[in-house]
Amino acid sequence: xxxxxxxxxxxxxxxxxxxxxxxxxxxxxxxxxxxxxxxxxxxxxxxxxxxxxxxxxxxxxxxxxxxxxxxxxxxxxxxxxxxxxxxxxxxxxxxxxxxxxxxxxxxxxxxxxxxxxxxxxxxxxxxxxxxxxxxxxxxxxxxxxxxxxxxxxxxxxxxxxxxxxxxxxxxxxxxxxxxxxxxxxxxxxxxxxxxxxxxxxxxxxxxxxxxxxxxxxxxxxxxxxxxxxxxxxxxxxxxxxxxxxxxxxxxxxxxxxxxxxxxxxxxxxxxxxxxxxxxxxxxxxxxxxxxxxxxxxxxxxxxxxxxxxxxxxxxxxxxxx
Amino acid sequence: xxxxxxxxxxxxxxxxxxxxxxxxxxxxxxxxxxxxxxxxxxxxxxxxxxxxxxxxxxxxxxxxxxxxxxxxxxxxxxxxxxxxxxxxxxxxxxxxxxxxxxxxxxxxxxxxxxxxxxxxxxxxxxxxxxxxxxxxxxxxxxxxxxxxxxxxxxxxxxxxxxxxxxxxxxxxxxxxxxxxxxxxxxxxxxxxxxxxxxxxxxxxxxxxxxxxxxxxxxxxxxxxxxxxxxxxxxxxxxxxxxxxxxxxxxxxxxxxxxxxxxxxxxxxxxxxxxxxxxxxxxxxxxxxxxxxxxxxxxxxxxxxxxxxxxxxxxxxxxxxx
Amino acid sequence: xxxxxxxxxxxxxxxxxxxxxxxxxxxxxxxxxxxxxxxxxxxxxxxxxxxxxxxxxxxxxxxxxxxxxxxxxxxxxxxxxxxxxxxxxxxxxxxxxxxxxxxxxxxxxxxxxxxxxxxxxxxxxxxxxxxxxxxxxxxxxxxxxxxxxxxxxxxxxxxxxxxxxxxxxxxxxxxxxxxxxxxxxxxxxxxxxxxxxxxxxxxxxxxxxxxxxxxxxxxxxxxxxxxxxxxxxxxxxxxxxxxxxxxxxxxxxxxxxxxxxxxxxxxxxxxxxxxxxxxxxxxxxxxxxxxxxxxxxxxxxxxxxxxxxxxxxxxxxxxxx
Numbered sequence: 001x002x003x004x005x006x007x008x009x010x011x012x013x014x015x016x017x018x019x020x021x022x023x024x025x026x027x028x029x030x031x032x033x034x035x036x037x038x039x040x041x042x043x044x045x046x047x048x049x050x051x052x053x054x055x056x057x058x059x060x061x062x063x064x065x066x067x068x069x070x071x072x073x074x075x076x077x078x079x080x081x082x083x084x085x086x087x088x089x090x091x092x093x094x095x096x097x098x099x100x101x102x103x104x105x106x107x108x109x110x111x112x113x114x115x116x117x118x119x120x121x122x123x124x125x126x127x128x129x130x131x132x133x134x135x136x137x138x139x140x141x142x143x144x145x146x147x148x149x150x151x152x153x154x155x156x157x158x159x160x161x162x163x164x165x166x167x168x169x170x171x172x173x174x175x176x177x178x179x180x181x182x183x184x185x186x187x188x189x190x191x192x193x194x195x196x197x198x199x200x201x202x203x204x205x206x207x208x209x210x211x212x213x214x215x216x217x218x219x220x221x222x223x224x225x226x227x228x229x230x231x232x233x234x235x236x237x238x239x240x241x242x243x244x245x246x247x248x249x250x251x252x253x254x255x256x257x258x259x260x261x262x263x264x265x266x267x268x269x270x271x272x273x274x275x276x277x278x279x280x281x282x283x284x285x286x287x288x289x290x291x292x293x294x295x296x297x298x299x300x301x302x303x304x305x306x307x308x309x310x311x312x313x314x315x316x317x318x319x320x321x
Numbered sequence: 322x323x324x325x326x327x328x329x330x331x332x333x334x335x336x337x338x339x340x341x342x343x344x345x346x347x348x349x350x351x352x353x354x355x356x357x358x359x360x361x362x363x364x365x366x367x368x369x370x371x372x373x374x375x376x377x378x379x380x381x382x383x384x385x386x387x388x389x390x391x392x393x394x395x396x397x398x399x400x401x402x403x404x405x406x407x408x409x410x411x412x413x414x415x416x417x418x419x420x421x422x423x424x425x426x427x428x429x430x431x432x433x434x435x436x437x438x439x440x441x442x443x444x445x446x447x448x449x450x451x452x453x454x455x456x457x458x459x460x461x462x463x464x465x466x467x468x469x470x471x472x473x474x475x476x477x478x479x480x481x482x483x484x485x486x487x488x489x490x491x492x493x494x495x496x497x498x499x500x501x502x503x504x505x506x507x508x509x510x511x512x513x514x515x516x517x518x519x520x521x522x523x524x525x526x527x528x529x530x531x532x533x534x535x536x537x538x539x540x541x542x543x544x545x546x547x548x549x550x551x552x553x554x555x556x557x558x559x560x561x562x563x564x565x566x567x568x569x570x571x572x573x574x575x576x577x578x579x580x581x582x583x584x585x586x587x588x589x590x591x592x593x594x595x596x597x598x599x600x601x602x603x604x605x606x607x608x609x610x611x612x613x614x615x616x617x618x619x620x621x622x623x624x625x626x627x628x629x630x631x632x633x634x635x636x637x638x639x640x641x642x
Numbered sequence: 643x644x645x646x647x648x649x650x651x652x653x654x655x656x657x658x659x660x661x662x663x664x665x666x667x668x669x670x671x672x673x674x675x676x677x678x679x680x681x682x683x684x685x686x687x688x689x690x691x692x693x694x695x696x697x698x699x700x701x702x703x704x705x706x707x708x709x710x711x712x713x714x715x716x717x718x719x720x721x722x723x724x725x726x727x728x729x730x731x732x733x734x735x736x737x738x739x740x741x742x743x744x745x746x747x748x749x750x751x752x753x754x755x756x757x758x759x760x761x762x763x764x765x766x767x768x769x770x771x772x773x774x775x776x777x778x779x780x781x782x783x784x785x786x787x788x789x790x791x792x793x794x795x796x797x798x799x800x801x802x803x804x805x806x807x808x809x810x811x812x813x814x815x816x817x818x819x820x821x822x823x824x825x826x827x828x829x830x831x832x833x834x835x836x837x838x839x840x841x842x843x844x845x846x847x848x849x850x851x852x853x854x855x856x857x858x859x860x861x862x863x864x865x866x867x868x869x870x871x872x873x874x875x876x877x878x879x880x881x882x883x884x885x886x887x888x889x890x891x892x893x894x895x896x897x898x899x900x901x902x903x904x905x906x907x908x909x910x911x912x913x914x915x916x917x918x919x920x921x922x923x924x925x926x927x928x929x930x931x932x933x934x935x936x937x938x939x940x941x942x943x944x945x946x947x948x949x950x951x952x953x954x955x956x957x958x959x960x961x962x963x
Binding site: 371372373374400402404415416419420422423425426427428637640 | 681682683684685686687705706709710712713716717915916917919936937938939940942943
Binding site: 050051052053079081083094095098099101102104105106107316319 | 360361362363364365366384385388389391392395396594595596598615616617618619621622
């Protein structure tokens with residue numbers, strides 16, 4: 001019994017890739033494919049969520065992710081309300097639970113949640129009234145499922161299917177909710193091999209149990225890979241003595257033209273953004289022909305539109321019964 | 322001659338309950354009843370204020386009240402602009418009057434005003450051009466009329482009518498704009514008795530002149546009451562020596578199950594939120610069967626839609642003449 | 643080859659008055675005349691930019707200018723997203739170029755840019771993808787072309803045409819992007835004489851080369867003028883020893899009733915706002931019959947609607963080819 005699904009297996013909340021069947025992930029990708037052309041039309045709106053109220057419930061600041069959900073909601077014709085919770089009622093001592101009850105009573109339809117604590121989105125989904133859908137926009141080190149799905153859409157568009165692919169995820173896997181969700185999505189969709197590549201301090205213990213191979217040398221980690229996903233390095237890591245310096249990190253793990261030659265000749269390079277040029281990745285690669293970084297951004301709007309429409313659609317069916 | 326009304330007695334601004342006739346308050350409640358189902362529909366928008374510009378003019382921060390007005394405006398299909406005035410032109414030395422003139426010249430239709438000074442909303446209503454409606458979203462200790470009216474809607478929905486009701490308002494009446502507006506609304510709508518309950522330091526002198534009975538013991542104050550309205554205790558009060566501590570306040574004035582048994586057996590419990598659990602009110606009460614706190618929130622959207630539509634409707638009639 | 647124009651001479655970006663032909667400025671004014679009545683209608687929206695995404699890209703805070711663009715975009719039925727760039731990804735170390743690439747990949751249609759550096763809007767226009775229009779909402783001391791055009795609209799509405807007019811611009815011309823754009827617009831539209839009036843420390847050297855006459859005495863500078871444009875004095879100037887004090891400035895350059903009598907008897911008085919009453923201008927003048935300061939604000943919405951519609955229209959034609 002997965003909290004993300006209704007009793008017919010339809011997507012109701014989108015909290016994590018974990019526990020979702022391959023068919024559902026493919027449904028999300030197929031739906032996103034149908035939304036992708038909307039962004040290229042003269043009129044980029046569709047009336048699907050007209051009269052619905054979406055709340056961006058951000059407990060952690062994020063301009064980029066918030067903006068993509070805001071745009072996705074507006075292109076679906078929903079009303080969207082941005083709530084920065086640090087600045088709001090919780091500072092008056094209101095409990096999270098009371099904040100949720102209050103937003104429910106305002107007849108909101110969807111909460112897009114970003115939170116610094118792992119598990120916060122599921123905690124909220126467990127608490128909300130049955131007519132509300134929760135979308136996880138990143139919770140602690142736990143999950144960032146819309147980012148993983150936009151990455152899957154980008155891979156499928158470049159490689160047509162997942163079978164046989166070797167995918168290398170390079171960098172700070174330990175602290176990355178993006179990596180965790182990507183590993184789950186890649187394995188569910190049936191790639192041949194998922195590799196995680198980074199220094200010992202940045203690779204979580206027992207990551208092999210998630211279905212990955214561990215490499216500490218980037219040259220070996222990306223050798224023959226079809227997809228190379230570079231993770232963003234948080235500056236905090238450098239300060240906390242997990243890493244010597246940005247320069248030394250680039251020497252050891254930065255993606256350069258020389259290193260990329262070790263991957264498959266038609267390998268694509270991905271990054272969730274924002275990029276630290278010269279830290280994780282050389283500018284020549286980021287802007288080069290193998291980079292699909294900007295396609296990831298475009299696909300992000302399409303995937304978010306798809307997930308929002310599916311989840312609210314599931315609730316509409318429930319409400320009609 | 323009430324500045325809130327046009328020459329035919331229709332609502333033009335909504336600044337205070339004071340001076341409004343019973344029939345007008347009943348009109349607001351009846352209109353809100355018609356808007357209430359909109360929030361439960363699949364499509365929560367109506368096109369009533371399409372093409373109108375509403376400005377949230379907040380001189381004092383408030384996420385909760387601002388959000389309810391924002392939602393109400395969006396569900397009426399108005400365009401809404403949030404202006405945090407502390408961060409805007411007044412910090413460049415512009416006078417309030419010049420800020421108002423500028424917004425008028427942009428052809429805005431309505432200002433929703435929150436201000437730390439009592440009387441600020443009326444001051445602004447006296448200054449604005451004749452085509453603009455002003456809604457008071459809370460001014461100093463003076464008034465919070467939409468909060469009072471959502472409370473009245475909540476009471477009428479629970480009790481059908483106001484005649485014969487005994488209503489107890491418990492807590493920091495002295496500093497509460499909510500209490501002041503509630504007392505006026507309850508008396509205008511003809512309840513049998515309005516009681517104010519709290520320590521001497523938190524009950525204003527001469528409050529009896531407003532048509533209330535004063536109680537300093539909560540047990541006596543809520544005895545037999547049909548409606549118990551708990552006020553939010555501001556933390557500032559504790560620091561300013563008006564009150565000993567949150568714990569001692571709860572001992573003396575907190576609403577507990579034992580105390581609530583003294584009220585009428587079908588008494589309802591209200592609170593304007595956000596709640597300080599364990600300070601004004603026991604969690605068992607806040608979440609219990611007699612609590613209508615979340616209905617208050619839902620009714621708040623309906624009442625704000627009603628008031629906004631009525632005031633702009635009055636202006637539209639004036640403009641057509 | 644002007645970056646602001648497409649190959650047929652249509653407006654694609656609006657960065658500066660410099661280099662634009664008189665006919666194009668007249669087109670903007672004529673288009674704004676058609677939008678002006680929209681603000682006075684009961685329904686102030688037109689569906690021209692429905693389904694378009696406009697981003698307010700503000701690197702420098704500005705409530706007033708941001709609000710006018712937000713309103714203009716909403717009245718054109720566009721979706722608008724406010725991005726305060728100081729608070730966003732660039733603080734995570736992302737380059738401006740990467741921020742622009744990301745917004746392009748989200749299929750945004752227009753960037754309204756305010757920046758503290760002269761030339762920033764053109765820098766951005768040179769960088770963006772071909773489907774994006776850039777509107778300069780003020781860059782450093784360089785240009786503020788929509789402010790200049792709303793001033794031109796205000797002058798034309800008051801004086802019918804530009805031929806034969808004597809226009810005096812009074813105050814801190816040196817640091818004013820508004821003055822620079824006004825001088826260019828006035829000369830392009832063919833006024834008889836543009837005067838700049840102020841103390842030597844606040845008049846740029848070689849300003850005569852822009853087609854102006856310099857005056858250091860206000861009495862001589864506004865003598866016989868048909869239009870008197872007062873500039874806002876930035877408080878920073880006083881602190882930086884360029885000026886003695888606000889009081890002394892008013893003594894020397896403030897616009898008083900006595901001084902205004904020296905201008906033409908039907909002269910109009912303008913100010914970009916917000917006004918420093920008693921510093922640049924006497925309140926009796928600001929609120930008097932010759933002041934058109936509030937018309938400037940109304941005209942600002944119409945001019946911004948016109949420019950946004952023209953620029954996106956040019957892009958739509960390009961996209962259709």
